[in-house]
Amino acid sequence: MNRKQNIPFLTTRSLHPENQESPIHFLNEWLTSIKYFYRRNHFSYPLLSQRHFWIHIDGMVHKPRFFHYDEILSMPSKSIIVPLECAGNQRANFKPKVYGEQWEEGAISQGKWTGVPLRDILEKVGFSQNAQEIVFVGADSGKKPGVHENIPYTRSLPLEKAMHPDTLIAFQYNDKPINYKHGYPFRLIVPNWYAMASVKWLNTIKVIDYSYKGPFQTDDYVYYPYKDNDKDKFPVTTLNVNSIIQQPLHLSILNTGVHEINGMAWSGRGRIKELQVSFDKGKSWKNATVHQLSNQDYAWSRWSYIWKVEEKGEYTIYARAKDSSGQIQPHTPFWNRKGYGYNAVARITVKVE
Structure with a gap:
């Protein structure tokens, strides 16, 4: 009788929303298999429909419009190998302890992402010379403590980072369509930044001439050096060595x-x-x-x-x-x-x- 090869499993941090840690100590490949890619969510998985195969771009642009999935796939694309690390990875190691998902070392995974440079799409709509940031809205939404209404997961990037040639609107992971749980059909990929910037289930992009102040920008994903006050806070952006x-x-x-x-x-x-x-x-x-x-x-x-x-x-x-x-x-x-x-x-x- 053939013995089945030992197979590692994800480690559950929460179920609602689903947060699962990669078995990172047992993975030796350069590209993480999608079944071992860690899962990080703020809300339940979104219910997708045909409208999620369109990305709407508006705001301070010359030609607001929708881009369909097929149109984006027909544009020149590129592939890059990028690790995505949750900003809270290894949170369990802090002393004194802090609140939040107690990630150990497995909230990081790496793969080959294929997509269209965001700047190529933005150039098709044109934008105002006063543009400062690009806002990205995902299809996932829900309740967040301290906020009364349902809100979508929304983040922004400064214009310079958004226009970097390797900031992608990705549609493939390891040469296959992005898995539903990791952002299908579109995921923003922002190399060198913590993964909160790589918005999943991307469906709206807005160009703005001010600093975006959404709760996932100015409450979460902010370094607060002190336990009891907000003095000297600053945003989470680039991956630490x-x-x-x-x-x-x-x-x-x-x-x-x-x-x-x-x-x-x-x-x-x-x-x-x-x-x-x-x-x-x-x-x-x-x-x-x-x-x-x-x-x-x-x-x-x-x-x-x-x-x-x-x-x-x-x-x-x-x-x-x-x-x-x-x-x-x-x-x-x-x-x-x-x-x-x-x-x-x-x-x-x-x-x-």
Whole structure:
């Protein structure tokens, strides 16, 4: 009898709305299979109809109009490999603890996104020279604490980011139509930013000449450095340089001998240039081998280190990444009361017997 191959599963954080964590420690491919892509929702999944196959563009544009799914698919497209990370990834690691979904390390996934550059579509409608931001509205909606009426999930981008050639209106993931639970038929893809910017089920785009103040822009996805006041708050945008140790798992029991320590690293500010590991709690560091996809500016890096251990006992292993902009993972994360952007040095403890 053939034994079925062991298959990892998503980890449930909530069911209503559905929030599921990727089994990131058991995934070694560059492209995350859609069945293992993490799920992050603020509301229930939307009920789609034929009207969701149209994207409406209006506001401060010269020619407001609708774009149909078939028309967008007929336009010149491009593909990029992009990791999408929830801004609350690793929230469970903050001390003191913060409220919110207690994501561990699996609220990140990476795949090949194919779509039309947003700027190509905006150029077809033209926009006012006074335009400042582009607003994106998804088909998902519901109640949000502190807001009386039902609201859709809505975010904006500054004009410069919206017009970047790699900001896409995507319609494919890993060469197949985007899965319903991840934004079918259209999803905005914003490389180098946390995934709250990559609006799912995109159906309305509006050009505005002011700063958008919706609740998912000025309440959520804001760094609040203090527990009891809003002083010095600022918006969540670019991915922090970060890494995780995938194997061995935290609190594993290992034999003496040779082991491979491996993981992944990423940044929204440049390519990963260095990954170091420490076995003395950061007093000294050793260089690991960094593996990268060629010609892919946004893709995460993989890393590995061969560890020969002959003495029994408990070991704490640290890992830290450095990117091409000079950013390096800190020992202590930037604490903020909503728990965004955790990127402290990765660390695990193992026992060797």
